[in-house]
Amino acid sequence: MPLTKFKDKLPIPGILKPKYQDKQITYYEIKMIQTTQSLHSELPDTLIWGYNGTYPGPVIEAWKDEKVLIKWQNELPAKHFLPVDKTLHGAMDAPEVRTVTHLHGAKVKPESDGYPEAWFTKDYKETGPSFAHQTYCYPNHQHAATLWYHDHALGITRLNVYAGLAGFYLIRDKFEKVLDLPEGEYEIPLLIQDRSFNSDGYCSIPVNRNRRFPALIRPLLPE
């Protein structure tokens, strides 16, 4: 059943306030939480996984050269609400729900990059082979840009991002300011994501349970 287009107001994610800030660092804590959220007024609320319980996650706004530290925390259930394909590399012999956050386009050291094998489970009880730190460091030694952060766990990245683990990270600099671009309420971050829903409001994801040659299909998956 098609949903009515342009019915709801465009949701604009809020800017996250730091937990601590001084002249040297800006520190945030972000929790990954399972909750429900209205994604269209003609649907029942949708089960989501959100950074701080919202989809998209809160916006991180940083200045060039501002040292940002983020403690990424997993408070998700042990069971995924989307179907996990256990034949995929990384999803066999591993806890079902794993997370690790990658800031797409950021210049960071390897231990803060969010490598797919640096995953961790709830309360860091189990961690992947590349896991190094609970708190990541983003030096922001780069130009103004619209970046996004998203989950990157090996074998289930597509499911975790589809569940809602994605958000904006905006870097500002002096050069951007002199361009006199629209700002404040006139600057609208747009996230475009393809989604299907069941009539109960849940996200729908196609599963081929009869595939015979998973090895041939695997390279085509967007991981």
Ligand SMILES: [Cu+2]
């Ligand atoms: Cu990315």
